[in-house]
Amino acid sequence: MTAVAEPVAETRSAGRVDLLRFATAGSVDDGKSTLIGRLLYDTKSLFEDQLEAVEAVSAARGDEYTNLALLTDGLRAEREQGITIDVAYRYFATPRRKFIIADTPGHIQYTRNMVTGASTADLALVLVDARKGIVEQSRRHAFLCSLLRVPHLVLCVNKMDLVDFDQAVYDRIVDEFTSFAAKLDITDLAIIPISALNGDNIATRSANMPWYEGPSLLHHLEHVHIASDRNLVDVRFPVQYVIRPQSTTVTDYRGYAGQVASGILKPGDEVMVLPSGLTTRIAGIDTADGPVAEAFPPMSVTVRLEDEIDVSRGDMICRPHNAPTPAQDIEALVCWMDDKPLTVGAKYTVKHTTRTARAIVKGLQYRLDVNTLHRDETAAQLGLNDIGRIRLRTTVPLMADEYRRNRTTGGFIIIDEASNRTVAAGMIIEAA
CATH class of the missing domain: 2.40.30.10 (Translation factors)
Known part of the structure; x- marks a missing residue:
């Protein structure tokens, strides 16, 4: 299997490449799946056979263009109806950052799927059709993103090509949405006019909208700061599983596996186990690749404790002086x-x-x-x-x-x- 182009290499040698999780939201037919397909295409994240399959299906459907939305609408019912039903996850990378995308449904009856996709997102893209403006689902999804405490919100005014790239249309939508967003708890809001179908303002700035002076969507996704969004409280480590190998060669190993919810864990740290309230210290932290010097979100690790205290699934490991009640x-x-x-x-x-x-x-x-x-x-x-x-x-x-x-x-x-x-x-x- 050969790719359309060489995969984008991770060129940043200093430190690891950041991971950004973002979700798409918005009403039906606002172009969420097309936008994701365009991002995958413009970042050269598609294989030749994937693109050929999409071109063949597009031709069979009578489309006059390559329908990039088919890259994410994987269920037969989705392709037949031209809608997104389930949450589809896609992955791509640029030299600056890795991305996980959750393409969520726009139909009101699938709002629960949208909540699922946005619940772990660092950023949410809310799309609106430039011809229709802000509709009920636009407000609903923006409000849900606010409730879910998604730190960054991007309003993408899509299908600008269908309104002749009219700045007045864009400005009207911006005024309406910012007025609504002022009532919500949104800490970071960006608004970008785009055409997902044609690629305007997706990977590069569009010559069709010289009046827009902001960054392209991909540039914004690459540079939005997410490191300070996490660790708003100290250590939280919910215990998922108690590991006791049944082996004749390993007789005294007892570890507590789970995913770090917040904070940084290091060997030697004093910790408390809730709800018992017993305290001890961390003897070591293990991963599938061996011991590590520290663990932080969203790492999945096994924590070993110095003392043999009663710890079971559902317990919480935290700091003695910063514990949840x-x-x-x-x-x-x-x-x-x-x-x-x-x-x-x-x-x-x-x-x-x-x-x-x-x-x-x-x-x-x-x-x-x-x-x-x-x-x-x-x-x-x-x-x-x-x-x-x-x-x-x-x-x-x-x-x-x-x-x-x-x-x-x-x-x-x-x-x-x-x-x-x-x-x-x-x-x-x-x-x-």
């Missing part, structure tokens, strides 16, 4: 993802980091209108795709932080006990 009363914003509505008094299973607990809904404080941000305090339930603030009481304590401080230890999912379906994604506001 085990909490059973949770105030949270939730995005409801099930056809069966949430009601006060209903019982569910809550999955928080590696810990699972049963919970009851003690109260529904309000339901949010994503268009006006109005709080309906008379709401008695949350329906599919509704967002609201609820109170939960769990049967066992959760080692939780506020979501604004740590997206991993501040987030959770709600599972229906009868069907085992994930029915909601939650963001902790307060835990006690």
